[in-house]
Amino acid sequence: MPGKTIGKELNHGFAGSFARMPDMIIDTHPLNDPDGTNPAFFGDPLIFATDGSVSRADATLTADNFAGVAGKEIKSQLNYLDQNEGGKYTNMEAVSVMKRGPISVLVANGTPVLGGPVYVRIALNPSIPTSYIGSFDAVADVDTSGTADVDLNVLLPNCVWITGKDTNGIAELLIRTRNI
Numbered sequence: 001m002p003g004k005t006i007g008k009e010l011n012h013g014f015a016g017s018f019a020r021m022p023d024m025i026i027d028t029h030p031l032n033d034p035d036g037t038n039p040a041f042f043g044d045p046l047i048f049a050t051d052g053s054v055s056r057a058d059a060t061l062t063a064d065n066f067a068g069v070a071g072k073e074i075k076s077q078l079n080y081l082d083q084n085e086g087g088k089y090t091n092m093e094a095v096s097v098m099k100r101g102p103i104s105v106l107v108a109n110g111t112p113v114l115g116g117p118v119y120v121r122i123a124l125n126p127s128i129p130t131s132y133i134g135s136f137d138a139v140a141d142v143d144t145s146g147t148a149d150v151d152l153n154v155l156l157p158n159c160v161w162i163t164g165k166d167t168n169g170i171a172e173l174l175i176r177t178r179n180i
Contacts, residue, residue: 014072015042039090054067069097100178111138121141121153123152
């Protein structure tokens, strides 16, 4: 019988997939992306705006304005085939925001360990080509080349890793408490 068999380790799913369902809080907020250049992909970290909308994390992310993670939702039959990889929310669409609980995310830098710190990148580091602004990291990254050290990613104190990365770079992140 040809095909794949289950090995010693199962994958953790796709970015934005909800994991371990019982203890989670998910709210819906509109995506604020008026010029259409910063859609929120499934599994992306999100930040709050003052009007209650959310946007994809960027250089303005802080531990205090972290809203949660964009959850994966099947939005319609028109884009059903594009739900696992590349699925996204665009301007003013209702985003499912995971505010507390476990969710699968793509880890761009570092190797997550159980209970380890979670970071989100706010500035690029040319020596880490897999990272991008708004990516999740499992290690701190500081630029020490100038006169003062500059953090290139932000620690999310209310989040920890609950698995390592699978072969696709996906790990489970636990949001312990919500910011709002």
